[in-house]
Amino acid sequence: MKLWEKNVRRVIPYTPGEQPSAANVIKLNTNENPYPPAPGVTAAKDAMDAKRLRLYPDPTAKVLVDALAHYYDVGADQVFVGVGSDDVLSVAFLTFFNSEKPVLFPDITYSFYPVWAQVYRIPYETCPLDENFRINPEDYYRENGGIVFPNPNAPTACYESLDKIEDILDHNRDVVVIVDEAYIDFGGKSALELIKKYDNLLVVQTFSKSRSMAGIRIGYAMGCPELIKAMNDVKYSINSYTMNMPSLIMGVEAVKDETYFSSCTQKIIATRQRAKERLSELGFEFPDSMANFIFARHPKYHARELFEALRSANIFVRYFNQPRIDEYMRITIGTDDQMDALFDFLKNYMDVNKKKL
Amino acid sequence: MKLWEKNVRRVIPYTPGEQPSAANVIKLNTNENPYPPAPGVTAAKDAMDAKRLRLYPDPTAKVLVDALAHYYDVGADQVFVGVGSDDVLSVAFLTFFNSEKPVLFPDITYSFYPVWAQVYRIPYETCPLDENFRINPEDYYRENGGIVFPNPNAPTACYESLDKIEDILDHNRDVVVIVDEAYIDFGGKSALELIKKYDNLLVVQTFSKSRSMAGIRIGYAMGCPELIKAMNDVKYSINSYTMNMPSLIMGVEAVKDETYFSSCTQKIIATRQRAKERLSELGFEFPDSMANFIFARHPKYHARELFEALRSANIFVRYFNQPRIDEYMRITIGTDDQMDALFDFLKNYMDVNKKKL
Structure with a gap:
């Protein structure tokens, strides 16, 4: 240890979710909004005098x-x-x-x-x-x-x-x-x-x-x-x-x-409702969500297994290797198309890798 | 005192320099650069996808x-x-x-x-x-x-x-x-x-x-x-x-x-040299400056008096009411035109308000 290190504040930092740089990723891992900011934001950017x-x-x-x-x-x-x-x-x-x-x-x-x-x-x-x-x-x-x-x-x-x-x-x-x-x-x-x-x-x-x-x-x-x-x-x-x-x-x-804001949040709420139905059909269990993500587990497939399989297909969700929640994955609500890609992958994966309880 | 206030971290915060909103101000009070950022900054702003x-x-x-x-x-x-x-x-x-x-x-x-x-x-x-x-x-x-x-x-x-x-x-x-x-x-x-x-x-x-x-x-x-x-x-x-x-x-x-950066800093260094000469001619004293500001006092005019007179003419410099430095004002190096306005004001002010030591 270097001498000056004795005065250093030692911490275990927070680990943010991955920010993959590849363009073809379906990014459902950090609870971002799938829709762009209000049109006024772009207009303000254009008008800004650098x-x-x-x-x-x-x-x-x-x-x-x-x-x-x-x-x-x-x-x-x-x-x-x-x-x-x-x-x-x-x-x-x-x-x-x-x-x-x-x-x-x-x-x-x-x-x-x-x-x-x-x-x-x-x-x-x-x-x-x-x-x-x-x-x-x-x-x-x-x-x-x-x-x-x-x-x-x-x-x-x-x-x-x-x-x-x-x-x-x-x-x-x-x-x-x-x-x-x-x-x-x-x-x-x-x-x-x-x-x-x-x-x-x-x-x-x-x-x-x-x-x-x-x-x-x-x-x-x-x-x-x-x-x-x-x-x-x-x-x-x-x-x-x-x-x-x-x-x-x-x-x-x-x-x-307010109009744009309301339309985006309503779209996400509607997609969340669809996601709840589809995930239930696929056998997932989850507490009812009032957020822009769903925290889901599957009785037959471990969350880490699904997380890794999804990741290899360039679909990013979040997995927390922590007590009490290590069987869950957190899925951000994306667009309907993004969610369909997720459901299709999961359905196919579970068809190919059939498991009994 | 409210009960929850007993746990509040009590501090005396830093006071930043004034950011006047009037457009006609000559702003020599917070050591900003009088020249805009490199042209590439504006181009990057324009190209940015909001x-x-x-x-x-x-x-x-x-x-x-x-x-x-x-x-x-x-x-x-x-x-x-x-x-x-x-x-x-x-x-x-x-x-x-x-x-x-x-x-x-x-x-x-x-x-x-x-x-x-x-x-x-x-x-x-x-x-x-x-x-x-x-x-x-x-x-x-x-x-x-x-x-x-x-x-x-x-x-x-x-x-x-x-x-x-x-x-x-x-x-x-x-x-x-x-x-x-x-x-x-x-x-x-x-x-x-x-x-x-x-x-x-x-x-x-x-x-x-x-x-x-x-x-x-x-x-x-x-x-x-x-x-x-x-x-x-x-x-x-x-x-x-x-x-x-x-x-x-x-x-x-x-x-x-690098070219733009170098040209801006050289312009400021040249204006600083002019400013040193003019301020000396006006009777100011100051430690030699290697920054984009000059810390100056006048043997006949108190810094607070000059600071306030300049302020009333919409020329902002910085004054620190602190031990050892309360006779000084800090003048940011602006453009040559801005500095000339400052010197003209000071010369005129001292002509009108003649003082003996």
């Missing part, structure tokens, strides 16, 4: 904050923006989870939570989901240093009702509760309406899924002005200018076009 | 890392990229400064250093610059948890020779030494050539000044592969996808065009 890149962007990201505040009918002082919801969640962990008591989150959840806890030295404990991958609110009644969970959950796609979220909030008024709603626009009801009632509730969303802009890196949080100010103070203590000019100019357009 | 924004960007930022590695003739495993050099420095502080001994930096320096130390709970001590704002290497001979300084320094514009930097490195082989070279392309010699000899040296640079791309948010660090890997591990523990697609696509072009 010469202006010589100047710093607005550190307050005012145009984007204002567009989101207007869309969600909240104050501009109730919106925080960051470089994807990962940046937003990372700042939230650093800002709000400074207790010596453990932060609580489900045992099966977004695998970045324990990584942020680790890098920022935040104590945490996980609360096991029940056998149907559902949250039990009573697990969150005990003393803690904060709570975070996705709704719908990742990678299970299970949606919890606002009643259940209020139950958790009612038993946790003295810590910050973060509801990570990356997938909320695919049929769930946002907890946003609860921020008036609970000043300790932070709702986090993203442009990466429902707004088809994973490549632009925009996430945002909404909550009471005190929560947002605390996050901005920390953000301005890390990096003043996080949102680059293209993200501000193009991001605003993705918020404005 | 439809591809639905996909995540490459988390490894390979095209940009490779372009920088090629330009600087180092390995791709020796380059780290981030969202501006502030992101890069922030990750470096978090990664390398985990000692209980204090990190050392000059008392007059980039004002973000104490802010990062504060937010990440890093102990630090400052080493006073001498009366000419120069670094004394002997101040850095004592035990410490790491060292960071800009070269040229901000906001003084003073450049230290590589001999002095090697002196500091020779006395500090067991901690990481960061040389923050945001302004190195305006005449100084980079410490990059020393990374082969010193595996604990990290050199940080940015696209925001010499490459005219403050609005795109790209910074980078170069060092031995172990240093870069440690930073990437921490980066992947905070946010996997930091560099958005536009920054990758356009950033690459700014690295490729």
Whole structure:
């Protein structure tokens, strides 16, 4: 070991899903949207004057904050923006989870939570989901240093009702509760309406899924002005200018076009319904999905086997080699054509490789 | 105080320079480049397919890392990229400064250093610059948890020779030494050539000044592969996808065009020479500048008075109300026309408001 290495922060980093560079891949592995961003985004890109890149962007990201505040009918002082919801969640962990008591989150959840806890030295404990991958609110009644969970959950796609979220909030008024709603626009009801009632509730969303802009890196949080100010103070203590000019100019357009947004999410919901039916016919089992992906297992075929077979056919899905979920694969909802290619491959594979229980 | 606020990380954030929105401002306050990015940047913007924004960007930022590695003739495993050099420095502080001994930096320096130390709970001590704002290497001979300084320094514009930097490195082989070279392309010699000899040296640079791309948010660090890997591990523990697609696509072009880059930096160096002459004629005093700004005081006129008078004429410079430097203003080198407007205003102001010593 080199001498300077004794002061290095040792971490086990998060592993993002593969970003294959081949053009002929059917990419159903990172929950991207199969449809392009709103037409206004392309128009804004074309109109953007690249010469202006010589100047710093607005550190307050005012145009984007204002567009989101207007869309969600909240104050501009109730919106925080960051470089994807990962940046937003990372700042939230650093800002709000400074207790010596453990932060609580489900045992099966977004695998970045324990990584942020680790890098920022935040104590945490996980609360096991029940056998149907559902949250039990009573697990969150005990003393803690904060709570975070996705709704719908990742990678299970299970949606919890606002009643259940209020139950958790009612038993946790003295810590910050973060509801990570990356997938909320695919049929769930946002907890946003609860921020008036609970000043300790932070709702986090993203442009990466429902707004088809994973490549632009925009996430945002909404909550009471005190929560947002605390996050901005920390953000301005890390990096003043996080949102680059293209993200501000193009991001605003993705918020404005409600018609396009609604048509894309409806198409994905319809394809998800078809996918549920087809996967059932093929013998798959899965918790009901309210997200843009389905978390499925097959009683006869191990998920890793199917994952690898699909991969060799250039169809990428996601497999997590982790306790409790190693028999599942996570399949992003693509276009109808992409999903048909997946179903055809699976049907053919199972015909050729017949197995008995 | 609300109950949840007891767990909030309390910080005093960095204050970025003003970004006035009025169009008729002569903006010499945040060290931006007065010239637009390389023509290839605009061409890349035009050619960019906004439809591809639905996909995540490459988390490894390979095209940009490779372009920088090629330009600087180092390995791709020796380059780290981030969202501006502030992101890069922030990750470096978090990664390398985990000692209980204090990190050392000059008392007059980039004002973000104490802010990062504060937010990440890093102990630090400052080493006073001498009366000419120069670094004394002997101040850095004592035990410490790491060292960071800009070269040229901000906001003084003073450049230290590589001999002095090697002196500091020779006395500090067991901690990481960061040389923050945001302004190195305006005449100084980079410490990059020393990374082969010193595996604990990290050199940080940015696209925001010499490459005219403050609005795109790209910074980078170069060092031995172990240093870069440690930073990437921490980066992947905070946010996997930091560099958005536009920054990758356009950033690459700014690295490729050596002719344009050289012509812009030479123009700024020539204008700086004119500015030194004119400011001297007007009675200003300043340490010799090797950056794209001049840090000047006037024996008869207080900097705050001049700063405010200039501001009322829509000429923005930067004033720091801090010990030892509150008689100085920092003037970014703009175009010759912009500088002439500044000199004309100052000459006229001093003619009208004559003062004796």
